[in-house]
Amino acid sequence: MQFEVIKNDPHTGARRGRLHTSHGIVETPAFMPVGTQGTVKGMTPEQLRDLGAEMILSNAYHLFLRPGHEVISDLGGLHRFMGWSGPILTDSGGYQVYSLSKLRKIDDDGVSFRSHLDGSAAFLSPEIAIDVQLALGSDVLMVLDDCLGYPASRQEAEQSMQRSMGWAERSRKRFDEVGGEPQTVFGIVQGSVYPDLRRESVARLVETAFEGYAIGGLGVGEPLAQMYDTVEQMDPLLPSDRPRYLMGVGTPENLVECVARGVDMFDCVMPTRHARNGWLFTRDGHIVIRHAKYLSDERPIEEGCRCPVCAKYSRAYLRHLFIAKEILSSVLNTTHNLFFYLDTMRKIRHFIEFEGFSELLTVTRNAGAQ
RNA sequence: GGACAGGUGGCGGAGCGGUUAAACGCACCAGACUGUAAAUCUGGCGCUCCUUGCGGGCUACGGAGGUUCGAAUCCUCCCCUGUCCA
Numbered sequence A: 001m002q003f004e005v006i007k008n009d010p011h012t013g014a015r016r017g018r019l020h021t022s023h024g025i026v027e028t029p030a031f032m033p034v035g036t037q038g039t040v041k042g043m044t045p046e047q048l049r050d051l052g053a054e055m056i057l058s059n060a061y062h063l064f065l066r067p068g069h070e071v072i073s074d075l076g077g078l079h080r081f082m083g084w085s086g087p088i089l090t091d092s093g094g095y096q097v098y099s100l101s102k103l104r105k106i107d108d109d110g111v112s113f114r115s116h117l118d119g120s121a122a123f124l125s126p127e128i129a130i131d132v133q134l135a136l137g138s139d140v141l142m143v144l145d146d147c148l149g150y151p152a153s154r155q156e157a158e159q160s161m162q163r164s165m166g167w168a169e170r171s172r173k174r175f176d177e178v179g180g181e182p183q184t185v186f187g188i189v190q191g192s193v194y195p196d197l198r199r200e201s202v203a204r205l206v207e208t209a210f211e212g213y214a215i216g217g218l219g220v221g222e223p224l225a226q227m228y229d230t231v232e233q234m235d236p237l238l239p240s241d242r243p244r245y246l247m248g249v250g251t252p253e254n255l256v257e258c259v260a261r262g263v264d265m266f267d268c269v270m271p272t273r274h275a276r277n278g279w280l281f282t283r284d285g286h287i288v289i290r291h292a293k294y295l296s297d298e299r300p301i302e303e304g305c306r307c308p309v310c311a312k313y314s315r316a317y318l319r320h321l322f323i324a325k326e327i328l329s330s331v332l333n334t335t336h337n338l339f340f341y342l343d344t345m346r347k348i349r350h351f352i353e354f355e356g357f358s359e360l361l362t363v364t365r366n367a368g369a370q
Numbered sequence B: 001g002g003a004c005a006g007g008u009g010g011c012g013g014a015g016c017g018g019u020u021a022a023a024c025g026c027a028c029c030a031g032a033c034u035g036u037a038a039a040u041c042u043g044g045c046g047c048u049c050c051u052u053g054c055g056g057g058c059u060a061c062g063g064a065g066g067u068u069c070g071a072a073u074c075c076u077c078c079c080c081u082g083u084c085c086a
Helices: A045-051 A060-065 A069-074 A078-082 A094-099 A126-136 A154-178 A195-208 A224-237 A252-259 A270-276 A315-323 A327-355 A357-369
Strands: A002-008 A015-021 A024-028 A030-032 A056-059 A088-091 A104-106 A111-114 A121-124 A140-142 A184-189 A212-215 A244-246 A265-267 A279-282 A285-288
Touching: A002 A327, A015 A327, A024 A030, A030 A327, A045 A327, A056 A060, A060 A069, A060 A088, A060 A121, A060 A126, A069 A126, A078 A088, A088 A126, A094 A104, A121 A126, A126 A140, A126 A154, A154 A184, A154 A195, A184 A195, A195 A212, A195 A224, A212 A224, A224 A244, A224 A252, A252 A327, A252 A357, A270 A279, A270 A327, A279 A327, A315 A327, A327 A357
Parallel strands: A030 A265, A056 A088, A088 A140, A140 A184, A184 A212, A212 A244, A244 A265
Antiparallel strands: A002 A015, A015 A024, A104 A111, A111 A121, A279 A285
């Protein structure tokens, strides 16, 4: 994998880059739709491609439990299994350490889960997480980390961060022993919202050396300002010739703000999950498609949107599909929301390269202030 | 004409003397969702008043009377519905 920075915005931390992988090129800043279980819910790979997705995220923990990474490996790897030929980044299961916290026990060795599927015992260590992701054939593997919620005391945050850094080193070691090009591993910065812990975390990761660096443990309930501040602090500390990936974030506005703070890659369930829950993004804010006021609304979700859904379907129809719990509701809503996100990224890239990013930043902030 | 069964909030359907403005489901109205245990989850859902409180008042379980301190729950008559028998 190779990462090149094509242009640095002169007035912000925004970078226009390009990630070269063995499964194709990813223009950055990029948004990766989330396909946890080997599918971006409701979308075929062809549809994703048509919407402009270049790289997607999947999840080692979920595929490990079902159908099992060996199964996928035997069938030729995740790309072939799910029919997506573009790059895939896999999360290690570190997020499940957080989201399934009621079902797991954690120690320095690794994480014991009780499977959310059948209650059976499962164990994930940094080494296993690497092995699973190698078997899946991920282009970018993530180290297993301890994703901490918010708020967390300094002591908790420090202990958790130290554990994550130890795991990162073990992950790197394991990857170097049994993996290698063209696959790559990213380290994950932790440390909650404590600047000195974050600094130490970066230093440890950089010393270990990764192909890319992720910022983890954000978007877990902390105030927005703290999220932005934390990302901003990372900008000068992270190697400028490596991609930076902000994990799990966020709203369209978050994307713009964090690009301005030097982030190259994002993923988030928001466009896809919100779509299924009837929340649709537009340039003028969101609409909740189930509301009665759309009963006979002939307009598209968003006037002027160039997505295939807005080209053809009315709010009235989409409301009907949602209320009637029709499968097509999820498909069409997801199509629109993903288009919106991916189009936002296209716009971001365009502005960095040709118009100056601060202009887009200003427009976004003004829109948000209204 | 007769015998049973039954009429409860927008719908279905509990309740069968007080703790019932009435379980539960659906529908409806809102809200939440940030490396997906999520096509999920919360809340509201008779009217009304306010000093918004496990607050007050009013109306309500087919209709009209009655018994009772108290009735959706018991009694009488009436109206309506379903099934069966003539």
